[in-house]
Amino acid sequence: MIKIKLFAYLQEMVDANEIEVAFANDTPTTADLKQAVAGAYPVVAAYLPPVRLAVDEAFVGEEAVLDITETHEYALIPPVSGG
Amino acid sequence: MAYIALTKEPIDILDLNQRLVDAQYGGIVTFVGTVREWTDDIQTQSISYSAYETMAEKELKRLADEVEATGSRVVLVHRLGHLELTEAAVFVGVASAHRATAFKQCAYLMDTIKEHVPIWKEEFDTDRTRWGGIADDKN
Numbered sequence: 001m002i003k004i005k006l007f008a009y010l011q012e013m014v015d016a017n018e019i020e021v022a023f024a025n026d027t028p029t030t031a032d033l034k035q036a037v038a039g040a041y042p043v044v045a046a047y048l049p050p051v052r053l054a055v056d057e058a059f060v061g062e063e064a065v066l067d068i069t070e071t072h073e074y075a076l077i078p079p080v081s082g083g
Numbered sequence: 084m085a086y087i088a089l090t091k092e093p094i095d096i097l098d099l100n101q102r103l104v105d106a107q108y109g110g111i112v113t114f115v116g117t118v119r120e121w122t123d124d125i126q127t128q129s130i131s132y133s134a135y136e137t138m139a140e141k142e143l144k145r146l147a148d149e150v151e152a153t154g155s156r157v158v159l160v161h162r163l164g165h166l167e168l169t170e171a172a173v174f175v176g177v178a179s180a181h182r183a184t185a186f187k188q189c190a191y192l193m194d195t196i197k198e199h200v201p202i203w204k205e206e207f208d209t210d211r212t213r214w215g216g217i218a219d220d221k222n
Contacts, residue, residue: 008203009214057138081215082202083116083173
């Protein structure tokens, strides 16, 4: 079970700034994580493809393998729109 | 030394520009992004900006360090919270020895902020509310 921070419209759609998601194994990829989030929160599923994952405040790729046995800060980053 | 900030207060453009003034630089280029009323036929009334603040600060610092490694000086400030029309949302400033470098680096910084720094806008338009970054929302 890991905690994942949400921002912008993802936060609004789920009505929470953090969610918890469970995994069958300890080394999911970013793509697995997004799939798990989509399964647990169908309301955001259609919006997840362009969303990036940040681990400890740094972007990681779709194929990155996550070691969820360690403590890290996870965040889903929707396409940014500052400026 | 770069000056980086996320602020809920109005951006003081003259103060930030002054941070770039130095005898070693011959060119200062600044960009100020402001809240625009019209995007095609969509009329915006105000915008609210939010951020993953700790990561956004890190990303801004990383970008500024990259540019300052060339000898330039960088100022990057983004406003958060609720902004009315014409208010400044972002200030990007670069001082360098010559103008060509300052123009190029200012554009690079602004373009990269819009692609990579975790800051989001929520537009309050006359017909409805739109989040930036959603392709079908025309922004």
